[in-house]
Amino acid sequence: TQNYRITLLPGDGIGPEIMAVAVDVLKVVGKQFDLKFEFQEALIGGAAIDATGEPLPSATLETCRNSDAVLLAAIGGYKWDSLPSNLRPEAGLLGLRAGLGLFANLRPAKILPQLIDASTLKREVVEGVDIMVVRELTGGIYFGKPKGIFATETGEKRGVNTMVYTESEIERIGRVAFEAAKKRGRKLCSVDKANVLEVSQLWRDRITQLSTEYPDIELSHLYVDNAAMQLVRAPKQFDTIVTGNLFGDILSDAAAMLTGSIGMLPSASLGASGPGVFEPVHGSAPDIAGLDKANPLAQVLSAAMMLRYGLDQPKAADHIEQAVLQVLEQGDRTGDIISPGKNLLGCRAMGDALILA
Amino acid sequence: TQNYRITLLPGDGIGPEIMAVAVDVLKVVGKQFDLKFEFQEALIGGAAIDATGEPLPSATLETCRNSDAVLLAAIGGYKWDSLPSNLRPEAGLLGLRAGLGLFANLRPAKILPQLIDASTLKREVVEGVDIMVVRELTGGIYFGKPKGIFATETGEKRGVNTMVYTESEIERIGRVAFEAAKKRGRKLCSVDKANVLEVSQLWRDRITQLSTEYPDIELSHLYVDNAAMQLVRAPKQFDTIVTGNLFGDILSDAAAMLTGSIGMLPSASLGASGPGVFEPVHGSAPDIAGLDKANPLAQVLSAAMMLRYGLDQPKAADHIEQAVLQVLEQGDRTGDIISPGKNLLGCRAMGDALILA
Ligand SMILES: CC(C)[C@H](C(=O)O)[C@@H](O)C(=O)O
Ligand SMILES: CC(C)[C@H](C(=O)O)[C@@H](O)C(=O)O
Numbered sequence: 001t002q003n004y005r006i007t008l009l010p011g012d013g014i015g016p017e018i019m020a021v022a023v024d025v026l027k028v029v030g031k032q033f034d035l036k037f038e039f040q041e042a043l044i045g046g047a048a049i050d051a052t053g054e055p056l057p058s059a060t061l062e063t064c065r066n067s068d069a070v071l072l073a074a075i076g077g078y079k080w081d082s083l084p085s086n087l088r089p090e091a092g093l094l095g096l097r098a099g100l101g102l103f104a105n106l107r108p109a110k111i112l113p114q115l116i117d118a119s120t121l122k123r124e125v126v127e128g129v130d131i132m133v134v135r136e137l138t139g140g141i142y143f144g145k146p147k148g149i150f151a152t153e154t155g156e157k158r159g160v161n162t163m164v165y166t167e168s169e170i171e172r173i174g175r176v177a178f179e180a181a182k183k184r185g186r187k188l189c190s191v192d193k194a195n196v197l198e199v200s201q202l203w204r205d206r207i208t209q210l211s212t213e214y215p216d217i218e219l220s221h222l223y224v225d226n227a228a229m230q231l232v233r234a235p236k237q238f239d240t241i242v243t244g245n246l247f248g249d250i251l252s253d254a255a256a257m258l259t260g261s262i263g264m265l266p267s268a269s270l271g272a273s274g275p276g277v278f279e280p281v282h283g284s285a286p287d288i289a290g291l292d293k294a295n296p297l298a299q300v301l302s303a304a305m306m307l308r309y310g311l312d313q314p315k316a317a318d319h320i321e322q323a324v325l326q327v328l329e330q331g332d333r334t335g336d337i338i339s340p341g342k343n344l345l346g347c348r349a350m351g352d353a354l355i356l357a
Numbered sequence: 358t359q360n361y362r363i364t365l366l367p368g369d370g371i372g373p374e375i376m377a378v379a380v381d382v383l384k385v386v387g388k389q390f391d392l393k394f395e396f397q398e399a400l401i402g403g404a405a406i407d408a409t410g411e412p413l414p415s416a417t418l419e420t421c422r423n424s425d426a427v428l429l430a431a432i433g434g435y436k437w438d439s440l441p442s443n444l445r446p447e448a449g450l451l452g453l454r455a456g457l458g459l460f461a462n463l464r465p466a467k468i469l470p471q472l473i474d475a476s477t478l479k480r481e482v483v484e485g486v487d488i489m490v491v492r493e494l495t496g497g498i499y500f501g502k503p504k505g506i507f508a509t510e511t512g513e514k515r516g517v518n519t520m521v522y523t524e525s526e527i528e529r530i531g532r533v534a535f536e537a538a539k540k541r542g543r544k545l546c547s548v549d550k551a552n553v554l555e556v557s558q559l560w561r562d563r564i565t566q567l568s569t570e571y572p573d574i575e576l577s578h579l580y581v582d583n584a585a586m587q588l589v590r591a592p593k594q595f596d597t598i599v600t601g602n603l604f605g606d607i608l609s610d611a612a613a614m615l616t617g618s619i620g621m622l623p624s625a626s627l628g629a630s631g632p633g634v635f636e637p638v639h640g641s642a643p644d645i646a647g648l649d650k651a652n653p654l655a656q657v658l659s660a661a662m663m664l665r666y667g668l669d670q671p672k673a674a675d676h677i678e679q680a681v682l683q684v685l686e687q688g689d690r691t692g693d694i695i696s697p698g699k700n701l702l703g704c705r706a707m708g709d710a711l712i713l714a
Contacts, residue, residue: 090552120590125477141498141520141554148555156524159556163498163520167513193603195447197498198505199516225610232589232614233477246550250607253582257589 003036004311007067007275009060009096012046012089013284014294014347015073021296021351022071022303025320028355029307033316040067044096045075045089045284055092061099069310070100070277073299074284097137101271103169104176105135105248106309107281109255109265114328118260118337121235131238131255132184134177135248137269139169142245163199165244170206172272177242178214185239187218191227191247203244224251231255256281263295263336266302268309278306292346295334297324300354323357330357360393361668364424364632366417366453369403369446370641371651371704372430378653378708379428379660382677385712386664390673397424401453402432402446402641412449418456426667427457427634430656431641454494458628460526461533462492462605463666464638466612466622471685472694475617478592488595488612489541491534492605494626496526497556499602520556522601527563529629534599535571542596544575548584548604560601581608588612613638620652620693623659625666635663649703652691654681657711680714687714 006026010019023039030037042060049055055075064070076089085091096102111119111129119126144162152158174190181188190207192200204221211219222230224247230237231254243251256265265281280298288294301324308317332353333342345353363383367376380396387394399417406412412432421427433446442448453459468476468486476483501519509515531547538545547564549557561578568576579587581604587594588611600608613622622638637655645651658681665674689710690699702710 085552085555085558088552094553120479120482121477122479144517146519149559152523157559158521158523159554159559160501161520161554161556162503163518164515166509166515193606195442195445196451197516197518198442199518201442202506202514202516225606228585228607228611229614229619232611233617247607249550249582250585250604254585254589254611257586260590262586 001034001036003038004069005038005040005067007064007070008039008041009044009070009072010041010047011044011073011075011284012077013074013286013289015075015284017290017292017294017347018280018296018299019071019073021347021354022299024351025300025354026303029316029319032319033313035313035316044072044092046077046080048092049080049083049087049089055087055089056095056099061096064096064100064275067275069275069306071303071306072277072279074280074282076284077286094142096277097269098143100274100277101138102269102277103136103138103272104173104270105137106180106268106270106305107133107135107252107256107265109133109252109259111259112261112264112325112328114325115259115261115264115337117339119258120260121258126235126258129235129258131235132180132240133248133252133255134173134180134240134242135252136169136173136244139165140245163197163244163246165199165203167202167206170203171210174207174210174242176270177240178210178217181217181240182214186216187220187239189220189222189227189238189241191222191224191241191243191251193224194221195223207242227251228254231258252281261337263334264297264301266298266305268305270309276306276310278302278310292348293335294347295336296347296350297334300324323354326357327353358391358393360395361426362395362397362424364421364427365396365398366401366427366429367398367404368401368430368432368641369434370431370643370646372432372641374647374649374651374704375637375653375656376428376430378704378711379656381708382657382711383660386673386676389676390670392670392673401429401449403434403437405449406437406440406444406446412444412446413452413456418453421453421457421632424632426632426663428660428663429634429636431637431639433641434643451499453634454626455500457631457634458495459626459634460493460495460629461530461627462494463537463625463627463662464490464492464609464613464622466490466609466616468616469618469621469682469685471682472616472618472621474696475694476615477617478615483592483615486592486615488592489537489597490605490609490612491530491537491597491599492609493526493530493601496522497602520554520601520603522556522560524559524563527560528567531564531567531599533627534597535567535574538574538597539571543573544577544596546577546579546584546595546598548579548581548598548600548608550581551578552580564599584608585611588615609638618694620691621654621658623655623662625662627666633663633667635659635667649705650692651704652693653704653707654691657681680711683714684710
């Protein structure tokens with residue numbers, strides 16, 4: 001038996017409901033694959049603010065550090081929106097990324113044949129889309145200094161943030177991306193704004209240098225504005241995309257939306273060593289929290305990513321992913337992905353269906 | 358008779374061809390509306406680099422300053438891609454924006470019923486889309502300092518750019534946007550990343566304050582990642598969007614691509630006073646340059662924007678826009694927008710059709 005300590009961060013809104021489903025699924029899969037999970041729950045986001053005044057209590061970070069992987073659900077909600085930014089739920093998420101050194105964020109955007117009609121794009125444009133966005137997650141303008149709001153000499157305010165990348169930061173995310181591309185379609189597109197930004201010129205140069213170590217990967221470069229266009233125009237041209245923190249935030253969301261079913265999309269955030277964090281791409285959906293209406297599939301697929309990328313248990317991961325495809329195949333749908341003729345299930349019922357699948 | 362001095366900047370690639378069509382159209386419209394245009398041509402971009410070594414010769418900036426409006430076609434091409442960035446065609450464009458103080462960039466993205474099938478999005482999703490992106494154009498990370506590539510203490514390189522906005526910069530672009538929204542659907546969506554960036558918090562605060570002066574405009578705020586999603590998910594929700602230089606670059610291109618026919622989209626760049634610059638959103642398309650295949654309609658619609666926003670001649674602008682709709686209605690198409698059963702025209706023939714329309 002393989003033992004794993006998993007930290008659960010259910011967070012806010014629909015977080016606890018979808019987390020409960022993922023835990024049930026993990027337990028069943030654990031039995032089948034002889035994996036034993038020891039789950040510890042910790043506070044983050046709004047839930048942590050309410051309980052402790054801080055979005056990321058140090059006890060939470062400690063618990064995460066002492067585990068083999070972290071499964072996160074969702075954070076945030078209207079309730080905490082007016083707090084100062086360093087005390088908001090989002091600050092907890094950024095603190096977790098920095099605290100665990102999670103520099104690589106993997107965001108797959110894959111069209112599932114069963115849900116292709118949910119896309120706002122034409123079937124022939126999105127059929128077969130399977131993109132992996134590799135986003136740098138602990139650098140760039142999210143963390144660069146100086147940052148803040150300062151007074152100018154004339155007395156008006158001036159807001160400042162700094163986009164910074166060093167060569168070694170670019171190199172390490174570049175390696176993750178080339179390796180990811182190797183296991184996929186062997187095409188990597190690096191996205192920057194090198195025609196305007198010096199930080200992007202350095203990005204492009206370093207990625208280009210690195211590509212000499214990966215002669216079997218076809219590297220291309222796009223400016224971020226063009227990349228946003230191409231995702232809408234012809235998304236099938238993409239296999240793996242690598243980009244910085246801010247561009248990755250924007251493009252991975254655009255790519256996710258191409259699928260039309262953001263309730264289906266997981267993500268993984270990984271460091272050089274230590275536990276990774278696995279979480280759905282969607283938010284905490286406070287408007288449907290507690291109503292048993294949420295779609296738990298992105299959370300369940302995040303658990304699968306945890307097994308694959310965090311715990312090196314690809315077979316258990318495959319098994320979960322197959323179960324998700326099977327419930328979709330048999331017509332089970334939550335409200336966000338329902339279409340005529342399908343079976344509308346609540347969050348828990350979807351979990352039960354998965355376990356039987 | 359009203360006299361106008363117009364600087365023409367044909368630039369590179371298909372620039373000269375499409376500019377020739379726009380000039381022909383302006384001459385005809387001028388006769389009809391009793392406007393006299395005095396055209397002066399000047400060098401920019403690759404053409405200027407080849408002739409003078411600089412992407413924006415000072416004579417060009419001088420000529421522009423001494424005119425009532427500037428009509429620009431397109432710049433850039435593979436040929437100049439390997440030059441150092443301060444000597445590349447793009448540097449000419451950035452220099453022109455800064456030199457003329459063009460802080461407001463208006464980018465309409467409107468679906469034309471005749472071309473709706475060119476969109477990669479489903480008809481019901483894009484039918485009626487009519488978005489105006491108001492992008493700040495002389496500030497933000499495009500111009501903020503410090504910027505450059507520096508050596509760190511450990512000897513590796515570090516790329517830096519700075520996103521900066523002052524309250525007055527935010528206010529002046531905000532006013533342009535509120536005024537634009539007033540003439541349109543009275544809805545303004547401000548896009549930022551205020552959950553992470555301080556510069557965006559200042560942006561959001563200042564825009565919110567300003568909204569008290571425009572009680573009849575419905576103001577909303579979106580984070581840039583969500584905005585990129587919403588443009589794909591439900592673009593009809595947008596009327597006018599206001600955002601900073603970098604986010605505007607990305608989102609206006611995404612919005613443009615929703616229409617499926619980027620060869621149709623004009624833009625206007627305006628300052629507090631002095632001449633504006635009017636140009637198509639598309640690029641210089643070096644691969645079809647000189648082949649009489651380019652679509653001149655975005656250039657012609659840019660001339661219409663010049664008449665409307667630069668010269669305050671809305672009737673002449675309407676007239677041009679009507680002519681464009683009419684040629685589309687009668688089935689005339691260039692190669693980029695051709696579909697079965699329509700008439701394929703070259704660039705010049707499309708110009709002739711417009712003049713007869
Ligand atoms: C909530 C926010 C801070 C976060 C980000 O911008 O990284 C989110 O948008 C994401 O992509 O995970
Ligand atoms: C060519 C480039 C410098 C420019 C920009 O980024 O502003 C272009 O993308 C645009 O949007 O006009």
